[in-house]
Amino acid sequence: MKVTWGTHPNNLGHNDYPGCFRCHDGNHNDKTGKTITNDCSTCHNLLAVDETDPKQLAAIGLQ
Numbered sequence: 001m002k003v004t005w006g007t008h009p010n011n012l013g014h015n016d017y018p019g020c021f022r023c024h025d026g027n028h029n030d031k032t033g034k035t036i037t038n039d040c041s042t043c044h045n046l047l048a049v050d051e052t053d054p055k056q057l058a059a060i061g062l063q
C-alpha cells in the first residue's frame with residue numbers, strides 16, 4: 001500500500017496536527033446544528049489551573 005512514516009498525519013494531541021480539533025474547534029456543528037464542543041474539560045480532567053506551585057507536579061516527580 002506504499003504506506004511509510006509520514007504518509008498519514010499523527011492526529012494525537014494538539015501540537016503537530018489538528019487531531020480532535022478537526023471537528024472540536026468550536027466552528028463545526030452536528031447535524032442538529034449544535035456546536036461540537038471545544039471545552040477543554042470535555043476531554044481533560046484539569047487537576048491544577050492557576051496554582052503557582054501545584055502539588056500534583058511534586059506528586060508525579062516533576063518538582
Ligand code: HEC
Pocket residue numbers: 012013014015020021024037038039040041042043044
Ligand atoms: C475533543 C477532545 C479534546 C478537547 C476538547 C481538548 N483536548 Fe487536549 N488532548 C486531547 C487528546 C486526545 C490528547 C492526546 C492525549 C495523549 O496523547 O495521550 C490531548 C492532549 C493535550 C495536551 C498534551 C500535549 C499534546 O498536544 O499532546 C495538552 C497540553 C492539551 N491537550 C490541552 C488542551 C487544552 C488547553 C484544551 C482546551 C483549549 C484541550 N486540550 C481540549 C483531547 C482534547
Ligand code: HEC
Pocket residue numbers: 019020021022023024030034035036037042043
Ligand atoms: C470527524 C469529527 C470529529 C472528530 C475528529 C472528533 N470528534 Fe468528538 N464528536 C464529534 C461529534 C459530531 C460529536 C457529537 C457532538 C454533539 O452531539 O453535539 C462528538 C462528541 C464527542 C464527545 C462528547 C461530548 C459531549 O459534550 O458529550 C467527546 C468526549 C468527544 N467527542 C471526544 C473526542 C476526542 C477525544 C477526539 C479526538 C481523539 C474527537 N472527539 C474527535 C465529532 C468528532
